[in-house]
Amino acid sequence: MNEAYRSGCPINLTLEVLGDRWSLIVIRDIMFGNRRHFRELLQNSEEGIASNILADRLKRLVERGLLSREDDPSHKQKGIYSLTEMSIRLVPIFAEMGAWGRRFMPVSEELSIRAQLLEEGGRPLWEDFMEELRVLHLHAPRDPAKPSVFDRLRAAYLEVVARNAAANAAE
Amino acid sequence: MNEAYRSGCPINLTLEVLGDRWSLIVIRDIMFGNRRHFRELLQNSEEGIASNILADRLKRLVERGLLSREDDPSHKQKGIYSLTEMSIRLVPIFAEMGAWGRRFMPVSEELSIRAQLLEEGGRPLWEDFMEELRVLHLHAPRDPAKPSVFDRLRAAYLEVVARNAAANAAE
DNA sequence: TTAAACCAGTTGCAAAAAACAAGCAGTTGA
DNA sequence: TCAACTGCTTGTTTTTTGCAACTGGTTTAA
Numbered sequence: 001m002n003e004a005y006r007s008g009c010p011i012n013l014t015l016e017v018l019g020d021r022w023s024l025i026v027i028r029d030i031m032f033g034n035r036r037h038f039r040e041l042l043q044n045s046e047e048g049i050a051s052n053i054l055a056d057r058l059k060r061l062v063e064r065g066l067l068s069r070e071d072d073p074s075h076k077q078k079g080i081y082s083l084t085e086m087s088i089r090l091v092p093i094f095a096e097m098g099a100w101g102r103r104f105m106p107v108s109e110e111l112s113i114r115a116q117l118l119e120e121g122g123r124p125l126w127e128d129f130m131e132e133l134r135v136l137h138l139h140a141p142r143d144p145a146k147p148s149v150f151d152r153l154r155a156a157y158l159e160v161v162a163r164n165a166a167a168n169a170a171e
Numbered sequence: 172m173n174e175a176y177r178s179g180c181p182i183n184l185t186l187e188v189l190g191d192r193w194s195l196i197v198i199r200d201i202m203f204g205n206r207r208h209f210r211e212l213l214q215n216s217e218e219g220i221a222s223n224i225l226a227d228r229l230k231r232l233v234e235r236g237l238l239s240r241e242d243d244p245s246h247k248q249k250g251i252y253s254l255t256e257m258s259i260r261l262v263p264i265f266a267e268m269g270a271w272g273r274r275f276m277p278v279s280e281e282l283s284i285r286a287q288l289l290e291e292g293g294r295p296l297w298e299d300f301m302e303e304l305r306v307l308h309l310h311a312p313r314d315p316a317k318p319s320v321f322d323r324l325r326a327a328y329l330e331v332v333a334r335n336a337a338a339n340a341a342e
Numbered sequence: 343t344t345a346a347a348c349c350a351g352t353t354g355c356a357a358a359a360a361a362c363a364a365g366c367a368g369t370t371g372a
Numbered sequence: 373t374c375a376a377c378t379g380c381t382t383g384t385t386t387t388t389t390g391c392a393a394c395t396g397g398t399t400t401a402a
Contacts, residue, residue: 006218008279010272010286011199011265017276021190021389028182038350047177050390055351065275077349077398086275092267094182100264101181104236104257105188108179115181192360209379221361226380248369248378 017064018090022049026057027066027087028094031133032114032153036080037072046111061087083137091126091133095119113160114153125149188235189261193220197228198237198258199265202304203285203324207251208243217282232258254308262297262304266290284331285324296320 006012018024025047029035035044042054049057058081061067066087072078098115101107107115118125129149134140136150177183189195196218200206206215213225220228229252232238237258243249269286272278278286289296300320305311307321 005277007282008277009199009217009282010269010276010278012196012218012272012282013276013278014268014272015192015195019190019192019195021186024186024190025183028180039348042350046180047183050392051351052353052391053389056388058351075349075398077351079350089271089274093264093271096263096267097185098181100260101183101185103260105181105184106176106179107181107184111178111180111183210377213379221363222380223362223382224360227359246369246378248380250379 017066022053022057023061023066024090024094024097025049026054026061027083027090030067030081030083031087031091031094034136034150036082037078038081041081083133085134085138088130088133088137091130092123095126110157110160110164113156117153117156121149129153188237193224193228194232194237195261195265195268196220197225197232198254198261201238201252201254202258202262202265205307205321207253208249209252212252254304256305256309259301259304259308262301263294266297281328281331281335284327288324288327292320300324 005016025045026041026049029041029045033044035041038054038058041058042049042051045054058067058069062069062081065084068082068084070080070082072080095115095118098112099119102112102115102119118129128146131140131143131146132148132150135142176187196216197212197220200212200216204215206212209225209229212229213220213222216225229238229240233240233252236255239253239255240250241253243251266286266289269283270290273283273286273290289300299317302311302314303317303319303321306313
């Protein structure tokens with residue numbers, strides 16, 4: 001019943017919905033890691049989110065329209081979480097946050113290669129990626145001629161992982 | 172001494188520094204409202220920040236390099252808070268957050284006119300604005316030929332405020 | 343058919359952070 | 373000299389976070 005916002009400022013309102021240490025992490029994992037189930041989000045979490053926090057954030061994000069939840073037809077207990085148009089449009093914010101983090105924070109190569117591609121690709125790439133996310137999460141029709149940005153980001157990430165694993169094995 | 176980050180992901184690292192409900196609000200007020208003293212930030216706060224939270228955030232942001240603090244020569248007790256290159260480079264993130272907030276959240280006209288201009292102006296305007304912030308906060312040399320983005324944002328805001336005040340008075 | 347593994351969470355508790363209200367000592371200007 | 377102003381601090385309550393164990397149901401494989 002607490003629908004009173006602190007102010008009508010767009011920055012503030014964005015912060016009131018996303019301004020905590022976990023909400024964007026959850027959306028990031030769904031968006032870039034294509035994790036769609038509770039356990040996937042919990043167990044593959046790079047940052048080690050706790051199950052109660054994850055449950056709370058998923059609930060809140062669904063309530064606020066940033067995620068949707070459907071039952072998985074293949075398993076009675078599984079739920080499938082999907083992005084909505086609202087969260088798909090966070091791509092530019094993620095891209096800018098990634099660029100800023102890469103410039104000023106001690107990022108790891110493996111985890112920042114995707115941010116680098118997103119930064120270099122610029123807005124046209126972001127638009128392609130958002131269109132792909134709509135196909136993946138909103139059941140929008142797919143243009144089969146277009147190469148997948150998602151696959152490109154994933155391939156670049158796996159390449160760095162493999163290269164570093166090989167370098168470590170050689171030591 | 173808790174310098175252990177949760178992960179080396181750029182998104183996560185950005186969130187670890189800025190992912191709370193007040194840090195970006197404080198930077199926003201310094202950046203767009205040109206509030207440079209503690210009391211200015213406290214008393215003009217649209218969202219009503221508490222003094223202990225403000226003190227804590229200012230301290231943290233200075234420690235992490237997002238703000239700098241100098242003594243005000245005109246008043247022995249006053250401190251002047253300034254943006255750093257690190258926080259000036261948040262302009263694109265603010266612009267994207269503003270655009271997202273405007274699209275999806277119940278923003279007020281008065282407080283979103285600046286976000287609108289920033290969105291419409293795009294990256295060239297952001298660059299101009301960042302250059303101006305460097306003049307204002309980093310003592311960088313000013314190009315006198317360039318019209319001030321800061322003044323344009325401020326004028327647009329005051330115009331909306333005045334228009335709405337006139338409309339209310341006429342009722 | 344039955345046991346083990348898997349599923350999405352929940353519960354209880356301690357610690358940390360946020361929110362609120364009041365107060366403080368030094369500084370300034372009249 | 374005194375009121376107003378300065379950047380905070382202190383004490384208390386409330387809320388959020390983090391951790392670990394647990395729950396009731398489902399699926400899988402022997």
